[in-house]
Amino acid sequence: MPKLARRVQQLPPYLFVNISRAIAAKKAQGIDVVSFGIGDPDIPTPDTVLDALDRGARKTPNHRYPESEGLPEFRQAVTEFYARRFGVELDPASEVINLIGAKEGIAHAALCFIDPGDISISPDPAYPVYEIGTMFAGGETHFVPLHEEKGYLLDFDEIPTDVARKAKTLWLNYPNNPTGAVADLKYFENAVAYAKEFDLYLLHDACYTEVTFDGYVAPSILQVPGAADVAMEFHSLSKTANMTGWRVGAAVGNSEMVDALMRVKSNIDSGLSQAIQEMGIEALNLPQAWIDGNNEIYRRRRDRVVAALNEIGLEATTPTATLYIWTRVPEGYTSASFAEKMLRERDVVVTPGASYGPSGEGYIRLSLTIPDDQIDEGIRRISGWRV
Ligand SMILES: Cc1ncc(COP(=O)(O)O)c(C=O)c1O
The missing domain is CATH 3.90.1150.10 (Aspartate Aminotransferase, domain 1)
Incomplete structure (x- = not known):
């Protein structure tokens, strides 16, 4: 062999x-x-979401290949969710794509932005897929330690200037796995400014924005004015609606970045089952x-x-x-x-x-x-x- x-x-x-x-x-x-x-x-998974699967499974059009970018109705539901929840306006046609779980999009994102030898900046500790995706694309990860005493917020001053200049992508994830840390809008403003200063693609993993306690409301990085110039955010229904087994996520934000991901995905997968997208629509509309x-x-x-x-x-x-x-x-x-x-x-x-x-x-x-x-x-x- x-x-x-x-x-x-x-x-x-x-x-x-x-x-x-x-x-x-x-x-x-x-x-x-x-x-x-x-x-x-x-x-x-809540019954109302399972009912959507029952209905969706019996619709013949759902038995055929889905489109890679997702049903227009799914992208519309994501758009309405972002407007309602974060006050963020998105164009469903160009700034939203569905994912077979956020993990899939996170792994494939590197294929859009990283050439062999390129650098990706990632927090340490972190969800391992940021690094693995980069490695698959032939790039290298520069890790920035998260410190307990800094509330596990990645400190941009700890990134050497020459690394920042050379890097292509910057990964952030708040609310954070594994530390449980959260970031406020001011922090995201700094992140967007930093990404603009060093010409980085800013990739924000926002899979836990809905799993919050004690009245805490997590922001989206796209709430920062001008964030969509440089940022794409990954959203997931896995934890929000107990749907890890169904694999429903979305990537939203900068239209060029979203389009790049759609082009990569359309050459690799054939989209997410439409009946499951219909579950996703239901889950995006779950009452608070x-x-x-x-x-x-x-x-x-x-x-x-x-x-x-x-x-x-x-x-x-x-x-x-x-x-x-x-x-x-x-x-x-x-x-x-x-x-x-x-x-x-x-x-x-x-x-x-x-x-x-x-x-x-x-x-x-x-x-x-x-x-x-x-x-x-x-x-x-x-x-x-x-x-
Ligand atoms: C930080 C983080 N991002 C992404 C994911 C993957 O989410 P999904 O189930 O939508 O692929 C997880 C799952 O554990 C996670 O912890």
């Missing part, structure tokens, strides 16, 4: 492969672990009261998990958005050694922070996406633990 392509040889195992293996090994010993590992909502109710379930879990971690001496803080608790491990442990200890001694799975990049070393991430009885059991297992 010839050699696999270098891009495949270079691939690290996907983040959760090791966790899945550890869980399987415990299961083989007859032990059921409680997993705070993967961020994948346990709560079902439904979203608030869904977030309230996570808020209750968040408060209980943070309290349990504090009780065993971990200084977990309470995030105002996302499904994640990000907390420092005790002195003397790495993120992996602490996660292993928790699995070995308590049969509880957490994600080592270093899996999200070197600056995640010293932290673990706990996801709130397991049923309440599992949350109870996880808390029972860790309470009273001496670490």
Whole structure:
């Protein structure tokens, strides 16, 4: 056999492969672990959204190839959502495209903007796909550490000027996975100004804007006047509406960037099933009261998990958005050694922070996406633990 392509040889195992293996090994010993590992909502997709699938599945036109950019009705629904939720006006024909989940668009974006040897600037820690997409396109990632004391906001002053001049793309993600950090509009104004100063494509991953607590309302980067000159934003219904399994997302913003992504995608995939786009339309129109109710379930879990971690001496803080608790491990442990200890001694799975990049070393991430009885059991297992 010839050699696999270098891009495949270079691939690290996907983040959760090791966790899945550890869980399987415990299961083989007859032990059921409680997993705070993967961020994948346990709560079902709402009935109104499932009804849209029932209806959509029976429409013959939906049995044929969809268009890559998405149904006009889907793009219109995204446009109305952005107007209602963020006060952002979009042109559905040129500034909105649908995605087979945000991950797909995030990975393919690099093919639009990165040539071999180009630089992409990414936060560290971060959702791994920013870097992997860049690597697939032959580019290199310059990581900028996120610091707890700076509220995990990527500090543009930490990017060397020569790197900024050479770079093509800048990735940001607020509300942030894995840290749970949030950014305000002032921060986004600075980001847009920075991208303009250094002639960067600004890519904002906004997958968690709707998963917020305690009255916090997350902004879109497109609320910054002039942001659409340089920015494209990725939106997802996965976490907002418990739809990870259906794969519905959107990219919105600068029309040239959106068009580039549409052209790449139209050569790779044949779009998102139209019946699923119809679910997406329904989900984009969910009443705020439904979203608030869904977030309230996570808020209750968040408060209980943070309290349990504090009780065993971990200084977990309470995030105002996302499904994640990000907390420092005790002195003397790495993120992996602490996660292993928790699995070995308590049969509880957490994600080592270093899996999200070197600056995640010293932290673990706990996801709130397991049923309440599992949350109870996880808390029972860790309470009273001496670490
Ligand atoms: C920061 C971030 N971006 C993107 C995604 C992918 O979202 P989707 O399910 O829409 O592909 C995730 C999923 O966990 C995520 O955490």
